[in-house]
Amino acid sequence: xxxxxxxxxxxxxxxxxxxxxxxxxxxxxxxxxxxxxxxxxxxxxxxxxxxxxxxxxxxxxxxxxxxxxxxxxxxxxxxxxxxxxxxxxxxxxxxxxxxxxxxxxxxxxxxxxxxxxxxxxxxxxxxxxxxxxxxxxxxxxxxxxxxxxxxxxxxxxxxxxxxxxxxxxxxxxxxxxxxxxxxxxxxxxxxxxxxxxxxxxxxxxxxxxxxxxxxxxxxxxxxxxxxxxxxxxxxxxxxxxxxxxxxxxxxxxxxxxxxxxxxxxxxxxxxxxxxxxxxxxxxxxxxxxxxxxxx
Amino acid sequence: xxxxxxxxxxxxxxxxxxxxxxxxxxxxxxxxxxxxxxxxxxxxxxxxxxxxxxxxxxxxxxxxxxxxxxxxxxxxxxxxxxxxxxxxxxxxxxxxxxxxxxxxxxxxxxxxxxxxxxxxxxxxxxxxxxxxxxxxxxxxxxxxxxxxxxxxxxxxxxxxxxxxxxxxxxxxxxxxxxxxxxxxxxxxxxxxxxxxxxxxxxxxxxxxxxxxxxxxxxxxxxxxxxxxxxxxxxxxxxxxxxxxxxxxxxxxxxxxxxxxxxxxxxxxxxxxxxxxxxxxxxxxxxxxxxxxxxxxxxxxxxxxxxxxxxxxxxxxxxxxxxxxxxxxxxxxxxxxxxxxxxxxxxxxxxxxxxxxxxxxxxxxxxxxxxxxxxxxxxxxxxxxxxxxxxxxxxxxxx
Numbered sequence: 001x002x003x004x005x006x007x008x009x010x011x012x013x014x015x016x017x018x019x020x021x022x023x024x025x026x027x028x029x030x031x032x033x034x035x036x037x038x039x040x041x042x043x044x045x046x047x048x049x050x051x052x053x054x055x056x057x058x059x060x061x062x063x064x065x066x067x068x069x070x071x072x073x074x075x076x077x078x079x080x081x082x083x084x085x086x087x088x089x090x091x092x093x094x095x096x097x098x099x100x101x102x103x104x105x106x107x108x109x110x111x112x113x114x115x116x117x118x119x120x121x122x123x124x125x126x127x128x129x130x131x132x133x134x135x136x137x138x139x140x141x142x143x144x145x146x147x148x149x150x151x152x153x154x155x156x157x158x159x160x161x162x163x164x165x166x167x168x169x170x171x172x173x174x175x176x177x178x179x180x181x182x183x184x185x186x187x188x189x190x191x192x193x194x195x196x197x198x199x200x201x202x203x204x205x206x207x208x209x210x211x212x213x214x215x216x217x218x219x220x221x222x223x224x225x226x227x228x229x230x231x232x233x234x235x236x237x238x239x240x241x242x243x244x245x246x247x248x249x250x251x252x253x254x255x256x257x258x259x260x261x262x263x264x265x266x267x268x269x270x271x272x273x274x275x276x277x278x279x280x281x282x283x284x285x286x287x288x289x290x291x292x293x294x295x
Numbered sequence: 296x297x298x299x300x301x302x303x304x305x306x307x308x309x310x311x312x313x314x315x316x317x318x319x320x321x322x323x324x325x326x327x328x329x330x331x332x333x334x335x336x337x338x339x340x341x342x343x344x345x346x347x348x349x350x351x352x353x354x355x356x357x358x359x360x361x362x363x364x365x366x367x368x369x370x371x372x373x374x375x376x377x378x379x380x381x382x383x384x385x386x387x388x389x390x391x392x393x394x395x396x397x398x399x400x401x402x403x404x405x406x407x408x409x410x411x412x413x414x415x416x417x418x419x420x421x422x423x424x425x426x427x428x429x430x431x432x433x434x435x436x437x438x439x440x441x442x443x444x445x446x447x448x449x450x451x452x453x454x455x456x457x458x459x460x461x462x463x464x465x466x467x468x469x470x471x472x473x474x475x476x477x478x479x480x481x482x483x484x485x486x487x488x489x490x491x492x493x494x495x496x497x498x499x500x501x502x503x504x505x506x507x508x509x510x511x512x513x514x515x516x517x518x519x520x521x522x523x524x525x526x527x528x529x530x531x532x533x534x535x536x537x538x539x540x541x542x543x544x545x546x547x548x549x550x551x552x553x554x555x556x557x558x559x560x561x562x563x564x565x566x567x568x569x570x571x572x573x574x575x576x577x578x579x580x581x582x583x584x585x586x587x588x589x590x591x592x593x594x595x596x597x598x599x600x601x602x603x604x605x606x607x608x609x610x611x612x613x614x615x616x617x618x619x620x621x622x623x624x625x626x627x628x629x630x631x632x633x634x635x636x637x638x639x640x641x642x643x644x645x646x647x648x649x650x651x652x653x654x655x656x657x658x659x660x661x662x663x664x665x666x667x668x669x670x671x672x673x674x675x676x677x678x679x680x681x682x683x684x685x686x687x688x689x690x691x692x693x
Contacts, residue, residue: 036305036306036308036309039302039305039306040306040307040310040311040346042306043302043303043306043307043373044346044371044372044373045371045372045373046371047343047369047371113461113463113482114341117482117484117485117664120484120485121485121665184544184584186544187544187665190544190665191340191470191471191541191542191544191546192470192471192542192544192664192665192668193664193665194340194341194469194470195340195341195343195344198344199340199341199343200341200343201343201344202343202344202371203371206343206344258547259547260547261545261582261584262540262543262544262545262548262582262584262585262588263543263544263545263588264584264588265588265663265665265666267663268587268588
């Protein structure tokens with residue numbers, strides 16, 4: 001049974017996430033290191049376009065990292081989350097959906113066509129990934145018969161959910177990329193729209209928005225560990241170490257995918273998502289439900 | 296050196312560069328891109344994320360629209376801009392821009408300049424962000440204004456819904472975009488309703504268009520081997536490939552294509568190029584995701600570039616491999632039919648890129664923005680070809 005972490009963990013959590021995100025950015029860096037990039041954006045002037053809705057833009061940029069950190073509150077490091085809510089999976093899903101608002105507002109706020117297109121794209125992408133995504137995390141909850149994240153991890157002391165519900169795991173990884181609009185799902189901030197939803201952000205705004213995106217990616221990847229990869233369970237090493245190792249492995253996989261695959265356009269993914277992935281996720285949930293009932 | 300200057304120096308050790316190329320300045324663009332690759336300076340997708348604005352070729356205003364000035368005002372301080380007018384001096388000019396960027400004395404003035412510019416006065420065309428605006432002036436009377444900007448009017452979209460119509464000029468300063476191309480788009484959401492091609496006038500050039508240079512020279516009776524022409528063709532297709540992959544969002548492969556292009560132009564032997572080019576070509580050819588994403592986009596029924604975006608891409612890949620094998624060929628080029636990277640090169644017909652431009656409006660109408668960008672990238676018209684040739688004696692023809 002998971003016991004809640006001490007209160008100071010709430011303060012350490014954002015720092016720990018930022019640390020992992022920085023490590024990821026270092027592994028991903030092609031020319032500029034993350035430290036230098038952060039410095040560059042801090043030195044840069046904040047600028048805003050004409051007739052922009054400034055409060056909306058500020059809200060959008062800050063909402064993204066806040067959503068990521070809040071979603072991470074139910075993430076267990078080893079077996080200890082900051083807060084082990086009885087319906088932690090629902091909480092995670094709700095916080096992650098805040099990103100919809102954040103990206104849409106960031107696209108809408110600057111009163112710029114290209115950033116507006118980025119906003120539209122994320123909404124469409126959300127429609128495409130969210131349904132199979134919710135079915136996938138529901139399947140994990142179903143397998144453990146609990147919405148508590150700690151209980152889901154505990155249910156995998158023997159067999160990982162990724163092994164006996166591979167379709168749900170695969171769909172979850174796809175939607176992790178999509179919710180952080182990163183890698184093959186980076187169309188909302190695509191280069192073809194000169195940066196899309198982030199096209200008009202500069203300086204601190206850009207840093208907070210794109211930093212928030214990285215946090216969201218780390219949180220989404222890390223959440224696959226208690227959901228599908230057995231949480232902190234593993235031989236020899238302590239639970240927190242297993243969590244870190246598994247998270248790093250998932251992030252490494254996502255990094256590899258990003259290098260190998262071009263950007264998936266929403267309208268094509270929508271088709272795949274609704275015609276193939278959603279029925280697949282339903283079938284997976286059905287199989288799991290039957291197995292659980294027979295136990 | 297005070298702390299502030301030291302911080303700025305560290306922050307801007309590798310400035311993000313926004314490169315805006317004018318028509319006729321392919322040589323300068325290639326020199327700048329190669330130099331940026333060598334230095335590891337990142338390339339910015341738009342003015343908001345740039346520190347250093349580099350113009351390849353002198354940016355001429357388009358009618359009364361000084362787009363270069365608009366892009367410059369949209370770059371946040373600290374910033375610097377330079378114009379590369381000679382490919383040989385690209386490195387030197389970049390150094391100069393970097394020095395200006397790091398000079399602390401330059402910053403207060405720059406800050407002041409952008410502070411005023413970022414407020415109301417963007418000029419008539421920049422009502423919508425930094426890449427050009429919703430230009431309603433000549434499309435009926437707007438129903439109202441916000442902050443001096445007209446509101447969008449509405450019209451039925453493809454599904455019969457009444458949606459805002461945005462008039463957006465696309466180009467000339469976009470990443471992975473044909474130099475000098477401007478499209479006047481009418482957008483509803485991210486769907487293109489109508490597109491007009493409005494190319495920038497290409498200044499008369501004293502040198503032949505870079506990508507068709509070997510064939511133009513052969514046409515003029517100058518000696519040249521097919522090997523040289525094959526090298527140019529290989530690089531031209533790699534350049535198109537890099538841009539297409541950039542637009543398709545495959546930055547890793549796009550970077551490889553650019554690197555291979557620079558090596559090809561840098562006189563590397565065919566044997567040296569093969570390990571760079573073949574794995575890339577194989578990977579792009581075999582990518583099922585890319586096929587899934589680009590098949591059926593921008594389909595043309597006939598003509599020299601018939602097929603969809605994916606088949607044009609495969610055409611480049613074939614061209615690259617074929618040209619790579621012919622790099623060592625010493626036979627005179629004049630013995631072969633004069634077919635350049637984009638089509639037949641001769642005096643009588645219009646240049647091939649004019650046909651490519653003419654195909655654009657019909658292909659773009661009804662396409663989504665991302666598909667529209669793919670269509671443009673898959674045709675990759677070279678506006679340098681449209682330039683009138685200025686003969687050394689001062690006459691123009693072409």
